[in-house]
Amino acid sequence: MRLIFFGTPEFAVPALKALINSEHEVLAVVSQPDRRSGRGRRLALTPVKSEAQSAGLTILQPNKVKESGFIEELKRFNPEAIVTAAYGQLLPSGIIHLPKFGCINIHASLLPKYRGAAPINWAIINGDKMTGITIMLMDEGMDTGPILLHREEAIRDEDTAGSLSERLSLLGAEALIKTLDMLKQGLIKPVPQTRDASSAPLLRKDNGLIKWPLSADKLGNFIRGVNPWPGAYTFLDGKRIKILKAASVNGSGEAGIICKAQKDELFVGTGKGLLRLIEVQPAGKPVMDVRLFMQGRSLKEGMKFDDEPLN
Numbered sequence: 001m002r003l004i005f006f007g008t009p010e011f012a013v014p015a016l017k018a019l020i021n022s023e024h025e026v027l028a029v030v031s032q033p034d035r036r037s038g039r040g041r042r043l044a045l046t047p048v049k050s051e052a053q054s055a056g057l058t059i060l061q062p063n064k065v066k067e068s069g070f071i072e073e074l075k076r077f078n079p080e081a082i083v084t085a086a087y088g089q090l091l092p093s094g095i096i097h098l099p100k101f102g103c104i105n106i107h108a109s110l111l112p113k114y115r116g117a118a119p120i121n122w123a124i125i126n127g128d129k130m131t132g133i134t135i136m137l138m139d140e141g142m143d144t145g146p147i148l149l150h151r152e153e154a155i156r157d158e159d160t161a162g163s164l165s166e167r168l169s170l171l172g173a174e175a176l177i178k179t180l181d182m183l184k185q186g187l188i189k190p191v192p193q194t195r196d197a198s199s200a201p202l203l204r205k206d207n208g209l210i211k212w213p214l215s216a217d218k219l220g221n222f223i224r225g226v227n228p229w230p231g232a233y234t235f236l237d238g239k240r241i242k243i244l245k246a247a248s249v250n251g252s253g254e255a256g257i258i259c260k261a262q263k264d265e266l267f268v269g270t271g272k273g274l275l276r277l278i279e280v281q282p283a284g285k286p287v288m289d290v291r292l293f294m295q296g297r298s299l300k301e302g303m304k305f306d307d308e309p310l311n
Contacts, residue, residue: 007048008032012085014173028058103138106172112197115143122200125225133172135179146190160227210234212256216248216273235306245279261299264291
């Protein structure tokens with residue numbers, strides 16, 4: 001099958017690699033424009049563009065996919081299908097209905113659950129035990145198109161959004177190739193989404209703020225679900241501290257108040273239960289375990305983690 005691939009972040013790279021190594025032909029790769037990042041504000045290639053360059057593929061990076069000139073450029077490739085994976089822009093009708101087999105999307109949830117930009121994060125935040133991959137035909141809605149294939153994946157107790165994303169990206173690549181092969185042979189039919197839908201809206205940087213009145217269980221899920229982005233954070237003595245790893249334990253204490261601070265143990269009260277902090281990152285410092293964090297700091301019972309820095 002002659003394909004054009006749309007993708008941008010690391011999540012999409014396994015799918016592109018799988019297509020390159022398959023019998024399908026990748027005519028071109030479309031990725032978001034390169035962005036400046038880091039302290040030096042250097043121009044950074046998207047992970048998908050980097051992979052496409054290594055494979056010697058044609059790369060397109062339009063600012064807006066709705067531009068008529070870009071759509072005309074796609075038409076000249078005459079693709080049989082378009083494959084998308086975490087591209088980052090909604091495709092217009094002119095692209096969705098362009099290829100014979102349509103636009104085929106890899107979505108990191110079991111649709112119709114968690115339609116939207118952050119399905120992996122929200123599945124962990126909400127304490128789900130199971131998620132998966134959906135290969136779907138795109139329509140003009142947000143992840144509302146008919147389903148071609150489902151693949152389930154268990155969410156492990158220690159999973160972060162980062163670790164789960166890695167596994168789902170590999171599962172998505174495998175499911176994609178199987179779907180394309182079955183489509184080409186006429187062995188698969190789209191099934192409309194019929195169950196109750198839920199949404200997974202994009203997370204912003206300030207969505208990482210820890211709300212201590214939540215239960216310890218919910219806070220543990222939250223910390224895992226926003227790791228690595230946007231990262232769970234709180235404030236102590238007016239300074240921002242990221243919490244990368246924590247565990248809920250039995251006990252009681254006032255929300256946000258340190259209940260125990262000894263050697264390598266730091267327990268904080270929540271709305272229900274205690275949260276044991278395991279790995280943290282003070283502002284301007286590397287990630288460290290709690291034992292190292294507590295060295296040189298006079299942390300005492302009764303100190304409070306705040307929702308905002310001191311004025």
